[in-house]
Amino acid sequence: MSYLVLARKWRPQNFEEVIGQNHVTRVLQNAIRFNRIAHAYLFSGPRGVGKTSVARIFAKALNCEKGPSPHPCGNCSQCKEIAAGKSADVIEIDGASHRGIDSIRSLQESIGYKPIKGRFKIYIIDEVHMLTMEAFNALLKTLEEPPPHVHFVFATTEVHRVPSTVLSRCQRFDFRRIPTKDISLHLGRIVEAEQVSISPLIIEAIAVEADGSLRDAETLLEQVIAFHGEGVEDEELLKLLGIVDRTTLINVLKAVIDGDRKTCLQLAQEIYESGCDEVKFLNRLLDLVHRLLIVKTMEDGSPIIKGRSNISEHEFEILADLAKKLVPEMLDIYYQILIRGIELARRSSQPHFVLEMTLLKMASAPNALFMPDIIKSVRALAEGKRELQVPIEISAHQEQVAQKIETLKFQPDETLPTPRSIDDIVAEWRQFLNWLSSYDQVLHAKLANSIAQKGQKDKELIVSVMPVYGEVLKTETSQEQIKEALLKFFGTSELTLNIKEDSNISQNTKQTQKNSETNRMRREIETHPLVMEVLELFNGSIVDVRVDAYSENVIEETDVE
Numbered sequence: 001m002s003y004l005v006l007a008r009k010w011r012p013q014n015f016e017e018v019i020g021q022n023h024v025t026r027v028l029q030n031a032i033r034f035n036r037i038a039h040a041y042l043f044s045g046p047r048g049v050g051k052t053s054v055a056r057i058f059a060k061a062l063n064c065e066k067g068p069s070p071h072p073c074g075n076c077s078q079c080k081e082i083a084a085g086k087s088a089d090v091i092e093i094d095g096a097s098h099r100g101i102d103s104i105r106s107l108q109e110s111i112g113y114k115p116i117k118g119r120f121k122i123y124i125i126d127e128v129h130m131l132t133m134e135a136f137n138a139l140l141k142t143l144e145e146p147p148p149h150v151h152f153v154f155a156t157t158e159v160h161r162v163p164s165t166v167l168s169r170c171q172r173f174d175f176r177r178i179p180t181k182d183i184s185l186h187l188g189r190i191v192e193a194e195q196v197s198i199s200p201l202i203i204e205a206i207a208v209e210a211d212g213s214l215r216d217a218e219t220l221l222e223q224v225i226a227f228h229g230e231g232v233e234d235e236e237l238l239k240l241l242g243i244v245d246r247t248t249l250i251n252v253l254k255a256v257i258d259g260d261r262k263t264c265l266q267l268a269q270e271i272y273e274s275g276c277d278e279v280k281f282l283n284r285l286l287d288l289v290h291r292l293l294i295v296k297t298m299e300d301g302s303p304i305i306k307g308r309s310n311i312s313e314h315e316f317e318i319l320a321d322l323a324k325k326l327v328p329e330m331l332d333i334y335y336q337i338l339i340r341g342i343e344l345a346r347r348s349s350q351p352h353f354v355l356e357m358t359l360l361k362m363a364s365a366p367n368a369l370f371m372p373d374i375i376k377s378v379r380a381l382a383e384g385k386r387e388l389q390v391p392i393e394i395s396a397h398q399e400q401v402a403q404k405i406e407t408l409k410f411q412p413d414e415t416l417p418t419p420r421s422i423d424d425i426v427a428e429w430r431q432f433l434n435w436l437s438s439y440d441q442v443l444h445a446k447l448a449n450s451i452a453q454k455g456q457k458d459k460e461l462i463v464s465v466m467p468v469y470g471e472v473l474k475t476e477t478s479q480e481q482i483k484e485a486l487l488k489f490f491g492t493s494e495l496t497l498n499i500k501e502d503s504n505i506s507q508n509t510k511q512t513q514k515n516s517e518t519n520r521m522r523r524e525i526e527t528h529p530l531v532m533e534v535l536e537l538f539n540g541s542i543v544d545v546r547v548d549a550y551s552e553n554v555i556e557e558t559d560v561e
Helices: 022-033 051-063 077-084 101-111 133-144 180-194 200-210 214-228 234-241 246-258 261-274 278-297 302-308 313-323 328-347 351-367 371-382 396-406 422-427 429-439 441-447 467-473 476-490 507-526 529-537
Strands: 040-044 090-094 121-126 150-156 171-174 451-454 460-465 496-501 542-547 556-560
Touching: 022 051, 022 171, 040 051, 051 077, 051 090, 051 121, 051 150, 090 101, 101 121, 101 133, 180 200, 180 214, 200 214, 200 234, 200 246, 246 261, 246 278, 246 313, 246 351, 261 278, 261 351, 278 313, 278 328, 278 351, 328 351, 422 429, 422 451, 422 460, 422 476, 429 441, 429 476, 441 460, 441 467, 441 476, 460 467, 467 476, 467 496, 476 496
Parallel strands: 040 150, 040 171, 090 121, 121 150, 460 496
Antiparallel strands: 451 460, 542 556
């Protein structure tokens, strides 16, 4: 008897043996049990998760001599013929090689004939998305109203390529990736039944490498058994298969977190020499960073990780220890670097170099400065607080500049400025109003759109305001408030205020005033001591200074790089 590969030898023969697809098998069993069998089913999902196997079991359940039964016996002639792929009433069609309209016409001609031995004729079309649009259209009428003795089961890995007109005529079942834990248990049963000795480390590595595909896992196990017969060690065995075990991934992550660039390069070289695909390795590392983020974010992350990633208790403890060394922002940086590295490795002719540079970038990430902390520190300095909040290591040069910034003092100047003339007050009226917004917000609201002019009398200042504020600003109390503010800003109050109401003050006037301030604002922002210190701290330069044209007040925005 010729040798039968494990993927075929261990193909499930009943619904109970199907792994990881209980949400599908339960519905199909109940449909048979309550005689609510649909005429067409569509099974979609990744490769190697049991779509075709479930279709064959479903066919056995319908045509079993003791059925229809949700538990086919597996011993009658119908069950044996279907399991061996020899049943004349269960027709399996490869959609890739029978994709044209002629194949569908031939199928339609055979549908009218009664089954030869069983109760039903069951058509299983694998990779149904490969059919042409003409073939799909030709199948529509038959699919909607097939003869009572015909049932269709379609299987596809790319359900988005199946026309909606076909989907609407089928009951759709989405097969899921099989959890790593379930794959490991299944492989353990196979190893025990095959009477071979393989370490749990290898079994776990195969289950992870399979990425939810049981058929891939069984194929890898087949290779492992063949290699293992020659007495190959576990570490060498993983290298032969091009599989990176969890230990290597964790060692890489430890080196990255510790900022050990030398170890990162050594491990990258080992990965390259082992023959592991760099893109696959970076994806595995990204998955590990994702779990590390869950551990860091949630105090009780263990149930979530085990439910979604099926990692062991030992690995969870390792991740929990690593998470203590990190802040969530750092994990976000790792995530972005890995995403970029995966994209570059896919397109690069030298993915090994991309892997090295990606690991080096991640190892250098602890020396980064987080923008929220930078903004917080600058705001603290602007408010007169001397503490500089930088929670991570910075270079010697950056530390010197940071100390310099820390010594900046923003203390209010209690001395009055040098008295200014009426001409100076008129020329700098917009600067006065900007300052007034922080000195007296109520008074600023009343004078926000005002215009100052020199009167004909000596030391007369004419202030044109909107009519709604005219009467209020003419009162003695408001006059004293304005003079006090002028004294604080211009150093003079020896003047005569003349408040005039002007209904022509409009948005156009404000826009003209705003435009006249742009050049002055640029100079002030670019030469501001705090801006200069920040540029020196981060070795940056000013790209642009913009004015928000949609705001009623002038808003300064400075881009630095």
